[in-house]
Amino acid sequence: MIDPTTPTQLLVFFSVATAAGFIDAIAGGGGLITLPALLLGGLPPISALATNKLQAIFGTMTAMLVFLRRGMLSWTRQWPLAVYAFLGACLGTLVIQFLDKRTLDIVIPLILLLIGGYTAFTPPVSALRHAPRVSAWLYQRLVIPIIGCYDGMFGPGTGSFFTIAGVALRGEAILQAAANAKFLNFATNAGSVALFMFSGHVIWPIALSMMLGQSIGAYLATRVMLRHGSTLIRPIIVLVCFGMLVQYGVHKGILHL
Numbered sequence: 001m002i003d004p005t006t007p008t009q010l011l012v013f014f015s016v017a018t019a020a021g022f023i024d025a026i027a028g029g030g031g032l033i034t035l036p037a038l039l040l041g042g043l044p045p046i047s048a049l050a051t052n053k054l055q056a057i058f059g060t061m062t063a064m065l066v067f068l069r070r071g072m073l074s075w076t077r078q079w080p081l082a083v084y085a086f087l088g089a090c091l092g093t094l095v096i097q098f099l100d101k102r103t104l105d106i107v108i109p110l111i112l113l114l115i116g117g118y119t120a121f122t123p124p125v126s127a128l129r130h131a132p133r134v135s136a137w138l139y140q141r142l143v144i145p146i147i148g149c150y151d152g153m154f155g156p157g158t159g160s161f162f163t164i165a166g167v168a169l170r171g172e173a174i175l176q177a178a179a180n181a182k183f184l185n186f187a188t189n190a191g192s193v194a195l196f197m198f199s200g201h202v203i204w205p206i207a208l209s210m211m212l213g214q215s216i217g218a219y220l221a222t223r224v225m226l227r228h229g230s231t232l233i234r235p236i237i238v239l240v241c242f243g244m245l246v247q248y249g250v251h252k253g254i255l256h257l
Contacts, residue, residue, distance in 0.1 A: 004117060010209040013037065016209035018027075018216030021217025023061035024159055025182065026224070030059065031155045034210065043203060050201040051210070053155065057189035060159070063182040066222040072179040081144050082187035088145030089191030134169045144184065152190035159185045221251020 016037045024030025031052060038048035067073045134143065143165055151158040162184045166177030196202060 009041065012204060013041070013206050014213040017055055017059075017184030018217040020056075020115050020245045021062070021214035022221040023217075023223035024056070024059050024214075025063040025218040026178070030056065030159075030214075031157070032160075035130075035155070038206070041206075043206075044201075047203055049155075050196040050199055051203045051207045053189055053192045053196055054207045055210035055214055057186065057193055059218040060182055060186040060189055062215045062218040063222050066219065067179040067182060069142050072176065073183055078180060081140050082183055084140055084144045085148040085151075085184045085187040086191040088148025089152035089188035090195060091145075092149035092154075092158045093192045093195045094152075095149070096153040101206075103173040132169065136170075136219045139165075139170055148188045148191065151185070155192075158188060169216045184240050 014022075016033055020030035020033040023033065034056065035048060035052050038052055039045065043051065064073065068075070146160075147158060147161045147165060150161065150215045159178075162181035163174065165178045166172040166180055167174050170177075172180065
């Protein structure tokens with residue numbers, strides 16, 4: 001395992017987390033950057049996952065607080081959804097320890113393909129708003145926990161999934177859905193962290209340096225996001241989803257770059 005106290009290594013992780021925090025605050029998928037970086041840095045998979053969850057929560061928290069301060073998030077409306085997201089993530093964190101990893105190799109690329117394709121080929125943002133396709137009750141008690149469970153099991157792309165679910169299933173404007181996704185993603189990260197904190201797998205020097213980077217990246221992203229709105233969100237979601245597909249293909253030997 002790498003020596004986490006080396007200043008150069010900590011600076012690299014800080015820089016990676018800053019870039020990931022920027023991308024994650026806009027469209028989700030920051031784990032596409034941070035998790036491979038931790039694995040390439042020499043951390044065992046369980047330590048990489050635990051450290052990644054802990055550092056990621058600071059990026060989502062920063063973005064969430066900015067949106068709350070700007071009045072784009074309603075605490076009273078979102079906290080019931082956040083509770084179900086939290087519980088789903090706790091369940092996913094437990095389940096992943098017993099789930100056959102080959103199942104994820106099939107399900108996750110399929111989900112990414114569907115999300116990326118939906119985002120790429122839907123009409124312009126101005127035409128995305130429509131009447132809700134699922135009830136608030138079903139959305140809260142089924143859709144949100146499923147995405148939360150996914151985050152507990154794997155993680156990268158969760159913010160994108162929450163954003164698209166808000167647009168496709170509840171008829172939200174994409175900027176509002178992206179803001180809501182930060183609240184929900186914060187809850188799912190908190191659920192996973194609540195379990196990982198007691199596992200002893202978190203590499204604290206790395207986590208602390210990446211927490212700072214995540215916060216800086218997320219803050220900068222929310223400012224850009226509020227200025228440019230949905231014109232920036234859609235293309236980044238598409239790039240993140242298909243980037244993760246390519247990464248999966250290379251990792252499994254399906255693609256050769």
